[in-house]
Amino acid sequence: MATPAIRMFRRLEGLFCVYKPSGVHWKLVRDSVETNLLKGLNATSSQPLPQEVRFLAHPVSETEAPKGLTLSASSVPVLSKHPLVTGPEFQHIRVGVGHRLDAFSSGVLVLAVGNGNKALNDLYRTRVTRDYTLEGEFGTATDDFSHTGRVVERSTYGHITQDKLDKVLAMLQGANQKALLMYSNVDMHSQEAYEMAVQGLLGPEGKSQPILTGLRCIRFQPPNFTLEVQCLNETQKYLCKVVHEIGLELRSTAACKGVRRTRDGPFTLQDALTHHHWTASDVIRAIRQYHSKRNAKYTHTQIKDTALQPPEESTT
Amino acid sequence: MSWLCLVEYDRAESRIQLLITMASSCTQLCLQCRRFLCSKTVASTWQYCTQVRHCIAITRVPTKILNGSFIIKGNPTTTQAKQRWKQQMFCYSDLAAKHLATQVKEDKGVEEVSTAEVVPYKSPLLPIRDALLATESQMSLDLDAAAKFSALEVISDEEAVHISVPSAIPPASTSLRDYVDKSETLSKLVQLGVNLWKLEQRPNVGSMLLRLNFNTDVAPRLLFLKEIGVEDSRFGYIITHNPFILTESLEHLQSRVNYLKSKKFNSETVASMVSRAPYLLNFSVKRLDNRLGFYQQQLNLSASSTRNIVARLPRLLCGSLEPVKENLKVCEIELGFKENEIQHIVIAVPKVLTANKRKLTQIFDFLHNIMKVPHNLIAKFPQVLNSKYLRLRERHLFLEYLGKAQYDPTLPNYISLDRLVSLPDETFCTELALATLDDFCLFQKTL
Numbered sequence: 001m002a003t004p005a006i007r008m009f010r011r012l013e014g015l016f017c018v019y020k021p022s023g024v025h026w027k028l029v030r031d032s033v034e035t036n037l038l039k040g041l042n043a044t045s046s047q048p049l050p051q052e053v054r055f056l057a058h059p060v061s062e063t064e065a066p067k068g069l070t071l072s073a074s075s076v077p078v079l080s081k082h083p084l085v086t087g088p089e090f091q092h093i094r095v096g097v098g099h100r101l102d103a104f105s106s107g108v109l110v111l112a113v114g115n116g117n118k119a120l121n122d123l124y125r126t127r128v129t130r131d132y133t134l135e136g137e138f139g140t141a142t143d144d145f146s147h148t149g150r151v152v153e154r155s156t157y158g159h160i161t162q163d164k165l166d167k168v169l170a171m172l173q174g175a176n177q178k179a180l181l182m183y184s185n186v187d188m189h190s191q192e193a194y195e196m197a198v199q200g201l202l203g204p205e206g207k208s209q210p211i212l213t214g215l216r217c218i219r220f221q222p223p224n225f226t227l228e229v230q231c232l233n234e235t236q237k238y239l240c241k242v243v244h245e246i247g248l249e250l251r252s253t254a255a256c257k258g259v260r261r262t263r264d265g266p267f268t269l270q271d272a273l274t275h276h277h278w279t280a281s282d283v284i285r286a287i288r289q290y291h292s293k294r295n296a297k298y299t300h301t302q303i304k305d306t307a308l309q310p311p312e313e314s315t316t
Numbered sequence: 317m318s319w320l321c322l323v324e325y326d327r328a329e330s331r332i333q334l335l336i337t338m339a340s341s342c343t344q345l346c347l348q349c350r351r352f353l354c355s356k357t358v359a360s361t362w363q364y365c366t367q368v369r370h371c372i373a374i375t376r377v378p379t380k381i382l383n384g385s386f387i388i389k390g391n392p393t394t395t396q397a398k399q400r401w402k403q404q405m406f407c408y409s410d411l412a413a414k415h416l417a418t419q420v421k422e423d424k425g426v427e428e429v430s431t432a433e434v435v436p437y438k439s440p441l442l443p444i445r446d447a448l449l450a451t452e453s454q455m456s457l458d459l460d461a462a463a464k465f466s467a468l469e470v471i472s473d474e475e476a477v478h479i480s481v482p483s484a485i486p487p488a489s490t491s492l493r494d495y496v497d498k499s500e501t502l503s504k505l506v507q508l509g510v511n512l513w514k515l516e517q518r519p520n521v522g523s524m525l526l527r528l529n530f531n532t533d534v535a536p537r538l539l540f541l542k543e544i545g546v547e548d549s550r551f552g553y554i555i556t557h558n559p560f561i562l563t564e565s566l567e568h569l570q571s572r573v574n575y576l577k578s579k580k581f582n583s584e585t586v587a588s589m590v591s592r593a594p595y596l597l598n599f600s601v602k603r604l605d606n607r608l609g610f611y612q613q614q615l616n617l618s619a620s621s622t623r624n625i626v627a628r629l630p631r632l633l634c635g636s637l638e639p640v641k642e643n644l645k646v647c648e649i650e651l652g653f654k655e656n657e658i659q660h661i662v663i664a665v666p667k668v669l670t671a672n673k674r675k676l677t678q679i680f681d682f683l684h685n686i687m688k689v690p691h692n693l694i695a696k697f698p699q700v701l702n703s704k705y706l707r708l709r710e711r712h713l714f715l716e717y718l719g720k721a722q723y724d725p726t727l728p729n730y731i732s733l734d735r736l737v738s739l740p741d742e743t744f745c746t747e748l749a750l751a752t753l754d755d756f757c758l759f760q761k762t763l
Binding site for chain 1: 492493494496497502503506509510511512513514706710741757760761762763
């Protein structure tokens with residue numbers, strides 16, 4: 001028979017996402033979620049102690065006194081099953097982390113509990129794209145491409161206009177489209193490639209270089225600008241480097257002020273739990289919500305897939 | 317009686333001779349073992365010895381050893397009733413003593429040979445013999461005697477009491493779980509609310525707890541704690557965190573409490589200090605005095621305010637002084653507080669002394685360089701140094717986004733630092749930010 005804690009754990013198994021604040025390592029996020037979940041699990045009401053019949057003698061003499069003077073059968077709780085002796089029922093649970101976020105960046109971080117780890121692996125085996133917003137600032141270049149690094153170069157940015165920035169972004173996106181076709185391992189002159197491209201399924205299998213499938217400027221107030229990026233197989237360091245290269249391409253310099261992930265596969269900002277909500281009850285709700293959403297959308301996956309990747313359609 | 321003694325005498329003599337031959341054969345075996353330590357004979361002799369031992373232990377036939385010489389008396393009267401044998405025993409032993417004296421004179425040569433030969437054989441049996449000497453009983457090598465006491469024989473109650481029953485508890489275990497139901501101390505501790513699971517993970521604590529006797533070790537200390545005013549419900553917490561209080565001597569505990577009282581801590585304060593810092597009573601008076609002196613001198617505090625901080629954070633008296641010194645230096649040099657400001661901060665929030673210094677500088681850096689709060693304001697609201705960095709950051713950024721981040725008390729719409737960090741989220745949103753909790757939540761996702 002399952003104890004309340006086990007039943008609660010069954011409801012916890014699955015995928016959910018949290019909002020990682022910047023300046024915190026993802027391991028710390030994972031560990032604090034795990035401790036919160038353990039706290040919630042072990043706070044559930046424990047089983048009553050099993051009873052055991054024992055022959056109790058006089059309190060003075062030993063339990064197995066010879067003459068059977070005052071032996072009396074009585075039922076006492078088995079203390080070796082007491083929660084203070086056995087320890088909490090759950091001492092660790094498997095919490096898996098999806099695509100990582102480094103300490104500098106913030107945003108949606110996918111976590112999986114228990115059996116959800118399998119689903120997590122399956123999720124990342126399909127080609128998932130991620131959305132980021134990048135905050136950039138013209139005028140400085142730093143050694144680690146972020147605004148906190150050591151400044152290695154300063155430059156002017158008065159000549160940069162939104163047109164010029166868009167031109168550079170379009171060029172960068174074109175180069176990445178070419179890379180996408182190159183990594184997709186299909187002959188470009190075949191019917192197969194045509195059909196895949198029509199469905200928007202062209203892309204790298206498994207590991208590849210980082211590929212930006214979409215790039216757009218959503219705010220331009222020199223020296224600050226904000227980019228929206230869709231990408232595959234990226235790291236946050238690479239995105240910072242992209243900002244740096246855009247600066248160089250515009251005959252200026254740029255440093256990345258923030259990397260924020262707004263979507264990871266099917267997980268969006270709306271689903272993400274902020275750090276006040278990293279408790280067992282909120283996680284259970286988030287997991288149930290994800291399940292119901294996925295079941296509802298399961299029939300429309302084809303449509304959703306093509307809709308999610310508009311840039312690929314444009315190449316065909 | 318005399319004729320009986322004579323008969324016994326004769327029998328004993330013949331017995332001794334028989335035994336001497338047996339012993340000499342044994343010594344031969346022993347000598348052999350010396351030469352071939354690893355050969356089979358070792359095993360066989362040991363087997364023999366253990367067999368003898370076993371036989372002794374089980375049959376508990378009385379033995380008598382005199383003057384350290386090796387005289388083993390057999391029990392020729394195997395068919396006799398036990399009671400009768402007991403009666404005989406007294407005169408028999410007397411006689412044996414006399415006989416020994418005469419025998420030594422009569423055939424000294426034989427005796428010397430026998431003792432000399434016997435010496436190496438003695439060694440494996442020595443511990444048993446010592447034990448048996450105390451019981452003043454006689455030992456038999458007659459292996460038939462073992463068969464005499466079968467399991468079905470009726471034994472008297474007195475004897476039955478002395479039979480030691482091997483207890484069912486395992487001799488070694490990785491967990492206290494196997495012992496809880498058997499040991500009175502452990503089961504009482506569980507009923508007090510002590511977390512044995514936490515304790516057994518600490519080295520040596522488990523075996524220490526098992527060795528304690530509840531009535532003589534545990535109960536007096538609990539009574540002592542109760543006497544100084546510790547609440548019953550705190551016992552579990554205290555012992556879970558400091559099991560070594562159960563091995564500390566009562567005089568020491570009393571002297572430390574007396575010391576604290578002599579420093580004008582009143583008895584309720586002492587009780588609350590002990591229940592919040594369980595290790596407090598395990599430190600010597602000298603060490604406690606050292607700590608108190610350090611805080612008073614280092615911070616230039618008056619006696620009453622020293623008492624005040626220590627009573628609020630008794631952990632200060634238990635821990636090491638190095639991190640405290642470091643924190644004071646960090647406040648003075650790195651953060652640039654003046655001495656009277658540090659004093660004020662410490663009196664208001666003693667926890668600053670034991671805080672992590674990296675966390676302290678991180679919060680101060682945010683307060684001073686990003687929120688632009690001057691030193692005197694931070695010293696006025698030292699509670700901010702004790703708050704969480706993430707909480708402070710997201711609240712400040714939210715207020716800044718709304719255009720309400722105004723921490724200067726001389727200007728309108730002033731927001732005090734104290735309220736900024738100490739209010740819970742709902743009241744912060746409604747009272748300071750004038751926004752809803754959902755807005756705040758959404759804002760956090762844009763950081």
